[in-house]
Amino acid sequence: MINRTYEPFAMGSFQDQxxxxxxxxxxxxxFLELQYDNGExxxxxxxxEGKFLLEHIYFHWLGNDTFESVNHTNSVFFPAELHLAFRNDKYPTYFEAARVNNGIAMLAYHYKVTEFDKNIYYEFMKALEDVIKPGAVAKIRGPLKLWDLISYDIHDYYTYTGTLTTMLCDEDVTWIEFNDPIEISENQVDIFRKLKAYDMSPMIYSQHHMLPLSNRTVFNAFILEDPDSGIPIYHSAVPFVDNLVGVAATWKPAEIQICIGIFSVLITTLITSARYIIA
Structure with missing residues (x-):
């Protein structure tokens, strides 16, 4: 694996409903199909190189939590993956883009099993239970933003040129694999394992097995911090504040609301305690 410096990602409309x-x-x-009023x-x-538009979203999962998946990070294996397929906007269709270099970009996220359900996946899981049989289609009734499905650390990743895991298998795809896993519960992973394939067999091992790297070069990404790039860099006299601001810049709205709630409770408790002491 070779270290390489890249410009930060620019992501648009990930917060749109x-x-x-x-x-x-x-x-x-x-497959998860999303349709937007104001562009994908x-x-x-x-x-x-260029701007890439969201084409489709699909999932891979395993029959247990230890088998190898399509991709792996430092020999750590995950029970499921989320893949986001993007098409270079120079090409009018996904199939045209899939046949050229720099035509398709795949963003890959790993799922990690934890004790508790991921609440923001609640409506997604309800719809997933309605597509057990092949050919089934179900609408997700509650709000579902693309940003809520993924992990927030978009700076920690590695990248290489590989193949598609569905349909075409041209070796011209730019893979971007994020190291920060998405946490879901064992119960939520088990819903995937209830799904049926076209022959009504369990739809497990829903992926190609891990392919050898051959002569591919894998790059570990470092983010370029250029003072002239227009990207704001926050500094203060207190290092703790710098770290707090830096992390907060990647927080999602739901996480910000939780933090605001926690701070509000702390402030209220301090005020109540102060009044009690004064009294």
Whole structure:
């Protein structure tokens, strides 16, 4: 693995609410289709050359929590993965983009099993239970933003040129694999394992087995911090404040609301304690 410096990612419309969100069991895997009023989400920067538009989202999972998946990080294996397929906007269709270099970018996120359910996945899991059989389609009724599905640390990743894991297998795909896993519960992973394939067999091992790297070069990403790039860099006289601001810059709205709530409770408790002492 070779260290390489990249520009930060620019992500657009990841916070937009889609007008339609549907899960589709096509007999091979589960697709999440999102439709937007004002244009689909896009990504640029990092190892990408140009602007890439969201095409589709699909999932891979295993029959247990220890088997190897398509991709791995430092020999740590995960029970499921989320793949976001993006098309270079220079090409009018996904299939045209898939046949050229720098045409397709795949963002890969790993799922890690934890004790508690991931609440923001609640409506997604409800719809997933409605697409057990092949050919089934279910709408996600509650709010579902793309940003809520993924992990927030978009700076810690590695990248390489590889193949698609569904449909075409051209070796011209830019893979971007994020190291920060998405935490979901064992119960939520088990819902994936209830899904049926086109022949009504359990839809497990819903992926190609891990492919050898061959002569591919894997790059470990370092983010370029250029004072002239226009990207704001916050500094204060207290290092703790610098760290807090830096982390907060990547927080999602839900996480910010939780922090505000915690601080509000702390402030209220301090005020109440002060009044009690004064009295």
């Amino acid at each position: 889609p007008k339609i969100a549907e899960l589709i069991n096509n007999g091979d895997t589960i 989400p896009y990504i640029s920067g990092g190892p990408l």
